[in-house]
Amino acid sequence: MSELAKTFEPKAIEAKWYQHWEDNGLFRPERPGAESYTIVNPPPNVTGSLHIGHALDNTLQDIMIRYERLRGKDALWVVGVDHAGIATQMVVERQMEANQDKRTNYSREDFVKKVWEWKEESGGTITRQLRRLGCSMDWSREQFTMDPHFSEAVLKVFVDLYNEGLIYRDKRLVNWDPKLKTAISDLEVENEEVAGHMWHFKYPLQDGETYTYVERDEDGNVTLTEERDYISIATTRPETMLGDGAVAVHPDDERYAPIVGKLCEIPVGPKEHRRLIPIITDDYPDPGFGSGAVKITGAHDENDYGVASRNNIPMYRLMDEVAAMRTDGAPYAEAAARAVEIAKGAETNAKEVDSLNLVPDEYRGLDRYEARKRVVADIDAEGNMIMVEDKMIMQPFGDRGGVVIEPMLTDQWYVNAEELAKKPIEAVKKGDIDIVPKTWEKTFFNWMENIQPWCVSRQLWWGHRIPAWYDADGKVYVAMTEEEAQAQAGEGVALKRDEDVLDTWFSSALWPFATLGWPEETELLKKHYPNDLLVSGFDILFFWDARMMMMGRQLTGENPWPKLYLHGLVRAADGQKMSKSKGNVVDPLGLIDQYGADALRFFMAAMESQGRDIKMDDKRVEGYRNFGTKIWNAARFLQANGIGGSDTISAPAATKPVNRWIIGEVVETLGRLEKAFDEIRFDGMADAIYRFAWGTFCDWYLELIKGDIDDETKAVAAWAFDQILVMLHPFMPFITEELWGAMGKRDYELIVAKWPEPRAEVDMAAKAEVETAIALVSEIRALRAELNIPWSSRLTLHPLEDGAAKGGASLDRMAKADMGEKIDTAPAGSAQVVVQGKSYCVPLADAIDLDAERGRLAKAVEAAEKEVKSLDGRLNNPNFVERAKPEAVEKARADHASRSQEASRLRAALERLG
Incomplete structure (x- = not known):
């Protein structure tokens, strides 16, 4: 034995042992013949640092891996980091900006070299921090999603899926981040309610045509009849009017039946080139909302995109990569004239529509919000504004760039997620993949069964570059290398490589098997794939977990793991979500410094209750x-x-x-x-x-x-x-x-x-004997505490019925009490205790002043009950509950529970004295 210090000090112990474990390869001891057990760590961003969510996620994984290692298994916890395309490029570009430099001063290759340099110097922060938490990962095989073997796997997957018809290029509406100048996924968009406006405008009918506009109440009675030469629409984004392709009304809306199929004029732009667009019917407009008529701008609104797609309405893109009004393309007059012909039914093609720039000269190059001001002012000046109302509106913000997302019609690469989702859905339904807790299954099915095409291209320089090349006519050749693409195109055909890179989640979807050597049939892959368990926050269920299911089944024919455990979020003490803006973010490293990693880990485990959020x-x-x-x-x-x-x-x-x-x-x-x-x-x-x-x-x-x-x-x-x-x-x-x-x-x-x-x-006789002794000691100790009985007073317990417990050394030493003879009636001045259903009396006349103790307890009961009554009044007052701060209400409830419990305990003590 080595003598222990008097005081437990975690810091020195933690540093010593972690280094010892890692240096001696104890996180993955040599166990060639043992049963395998495998967990892959959700790879944190290479830019990241340990936050409280990481602390929870990794603690839970480490508990499972250490348990299985102790059970003798070949326990492998795969560790690594994600190249984090957007986040990493942002970090490096910010550093360049601080030095009055920028990415575009360099070639693509030179910029990527700078990112690699940054990665080598600053990219290991979070892995060092995971060590402080005690994570027993196999660091000898640390992975990076841009490692050569991993990159090869990523390219192979893209090429194979393309050849199988599961990856394709398409022009669709995407979430465009004007700050990052790239498409981002729906999952990377955060909707926030902000103060805005709703503008109501007149769209005049062609050539001043009029119609009878009739409104009725719910009972069918006419409430308004008037002749109109316009249709009224409302919008929160007037700048997008320039790209309207139609106005839509509901097919059952009788107010507009006389003008369905006719043309109306967009009330903005030079008068001599005003565009005409058709009035159509679609189930999307709600007759009870606003005027019941909606403008359809398919290239800049998700709902409008659906209407335009269903009704073959042309979609005109108005903005460039920074969400400024376009300056390229055909002159406005020429583009507007052609758009009117298209609206009247002239034949066209998507490529021609894409080239038409319908932004008038005076708006070209303006930021979208500056253009909005100009459009509103110009319409108002002509008298076509009906009204403007203040309104709270939902705005989509990019979670990285922090600016308002612009829905934009662009050419991107897509994965046929609907097809890839079929086998994972089946696996969860059959129980081949068990989602814990099961309450998340409904959410899983809802998303997977309504899944949209997965946009996997990003307009970045850092990441896995898409293995596609184009000839002068735009024909695409997808191959692992340029040489293979050239062979497809033929000798002498000039090719240009696609500029885009793949979505980070595309590569991390391969994590369970590509980290083990796939597509090579390595021994590691054979033994450790499928993995045994995935531990994940519910917030990346669709970012990562579902995509691993899709890729795993498609590429390996097997589910990546049989069990998916989804934990909750760590919230602030008041239950609010942690955020830097609220100033309530908790640093796990600070907690480790203060209390030690073991204490933080145990807290995480003790508070984790199958998916519920942790306060x-x-x-x-x-x-x-x-x-x-x-x-x-x-x-x-x-x-x-x-x-x-x-x-x-x-x-x-x-x-x-x-x-x-x-x-x-x-x-x-x-x-x-x-x-x-x-x-x-x-x-x-x-x-x-x-x-x-x-x-x-x-x-x-x-x-x-x-x-x-x-x-x-x-x-x-x-x-x-x-x-x-x-x-x-x-x-x-x-x-x-x-x-x-x-x-x-x-x-x-x-x-x-x-x-x-x-x-x-379990020896039941020994268990009964010791538990009885413990119960006796506990009751006597409680009696002493409740009635202020000094330790100097020895007590005697008298059984009041047959079959009572015997005394013993433990009762004597631990409660300073003896077991007396059985008596039939408790003498005056005795307290009674019940142990395991048997009653005992304890004479107290020689131990305490009974009258004084009764008086003390009576006063204490009165005080506690008075406070409980006061708290009752506050909590039953709607004004307090509804208007007070949530933390004040929560404290009042906690105080009420505590004082109620105290009052009950004191009453019980008073009753003991009779």
Whole structure:
């Protein structure tokens, strides 16, 4: 044994042991013949640093991997980082801007070299931080999504899917980020409600034509009849009017029936070139909203895109890559004239429509918001504005660029996600993939069964460049290399490579198998794919998890894992989502500095309840640091009594009831713990080991054996403590490894020890005997606390019925009480206690001043009940509940529960005195 310091200090212990584990290859010990167990870590961005969500996600994974490693499996936790196309390019460009430099000053190749330089110098921050958390990953095989072998796999997947017709190029509406100048996915768009306006405009009918406009109430009575020469529309984005292809009304809306099929004029632009567009019917417009008529701008609105696609309405793009009004293309007069011909039914093609720039000369080059002001002012000047109303509107913002997204019609590469989603949907329905908790299945099916084509091209320089080349006519050749593409095109055909790169999620979708060597049939792949479990935040269920399912089934024919565990978010103490703008972000490294990694890890496990969000609570983290101190002090107590490490995996032989009892408690705890692991109940796991280690072993077993520690007890205590260290290790690896080594010379470190196998049964007689003793001591201690009975006063318990418990050394030593003879009636001035259904009386006349104690308790009850009544009034007052800050209401509820409980306890104590 090595003597332990008086105080548990995590910092030095954590640094020492992590380095030792990694240096000695203990995260992946050599176990060639062992059953495999595999988890892949959701690869954090190479730009990232550890946040509280990472701390939760990685703690849960580490618990599972350490558990399976202790069970003797060939446990592989795949680690790596994602190249994070948008995020990384942003970081490098910001650094360049700080030096008065910019990307466009360099060739593509030179800029990419700069990104690689940044990656080598600054890209390992989060991997160092994961080590501080105690993550036992296989660092010897750390992966990067831009590693040569991984890049080869990515290109192969693109080429294969293209050849199978599952990847194609198409012109569709995308979310365009004007700051980043690239398309982004729906999942990367955050909708926020902001103050805006709704403008109502007149669209005059062609040649001043009029019609009778009739409005009716709900009962069919006419409420308005008037002659109109216009149709009224409302919009929050007037600048997009220039790209209108039609005005749509509902087919059942009788107000506009007389003008369906006619043409109306967009009231903006030079009068001599005003465009005419048709009035059509579609189910999309809501007759009860606004005027019931909507402008259809298919190239700049998602809903309008659907209407235009269904009705073969031309879609005109108005803006460039920074969301300024276009300056390229045909002159406005020529483009407007051709667009009118198209509106009247002239034949055209998509390429021609795309080239038409319908932005009048005076608006060209203006920012979209400046153009909006000009359009509104010009329409108002002509008298075609009906009204403008203030309105809260939902605006889409890019989660990276932070600016308003512009829906834009562009040419992009798409994956046929609908086809790839079929097998994952089937797998979840059949139970081949188990989503835990099951409540997420409905969300999964809803998204997967309505999935849209997956846009996988991004207009960036950093990332996997799309392996496609074009000839002068725009014909595409997809191949692994330029040489292969040239062979397809033929000798002498000039080719130009596609400028775009692939969406980061496209490459990370290959993570479960490409990290193991796929497409090569490596031994690692054969043994560790499919993986065994994926632990993920629910927020990347569709970003990553579902896409891994799709790619796994398509490319390997197997599901990537049989079980998907989705955990919740870590929220601020008041339940709000953490954000930098709110100033409520919690730094996990700060918590580790203050309380130690073990305490933070145990907090995460204890609070994780199958997908429910976790409220951050520093006091709870501090409490688990105290739990570590409790275990530390238990080890010091054992050492002081000559008890070290055990030399047996099986439970030692035992004759004493207290020793037979603690062996049975280990058996039962192990059963509860393993059941929780099987069900992936992290809160259940933490609860099982916490209750046993703190309550059963430290608070009771060590107290019960004090003063009577013989060789049998030493052997049993050493064994039981070893079982605690092994069972607790997945949750608190640092302190358990330190204590494992300190308790005696070992042949191996705890990280590769054997999971408990007590090979013992629960001794029910010993269990009953010890639990009775514990119950007696607990009741007497509670009685002393409630009634202020000094420790100097010895108490006597008198059974009031047959079959009562016997006294013993534990009652004498731990409660300073004796068991007296049975009596039929409790004497005056006695308190009564009930232990395991049997009643006892405790005479108190010689122990306390009964009248004074009754008076004290009566006053305390009155004060507690008065406060409860006051809190009742506040909580039953709607003005308080509805208008007070949520945290104030929550505190009042907590105070009410606490004081109610206290009042009940005090009343019970008063009743004991009779």
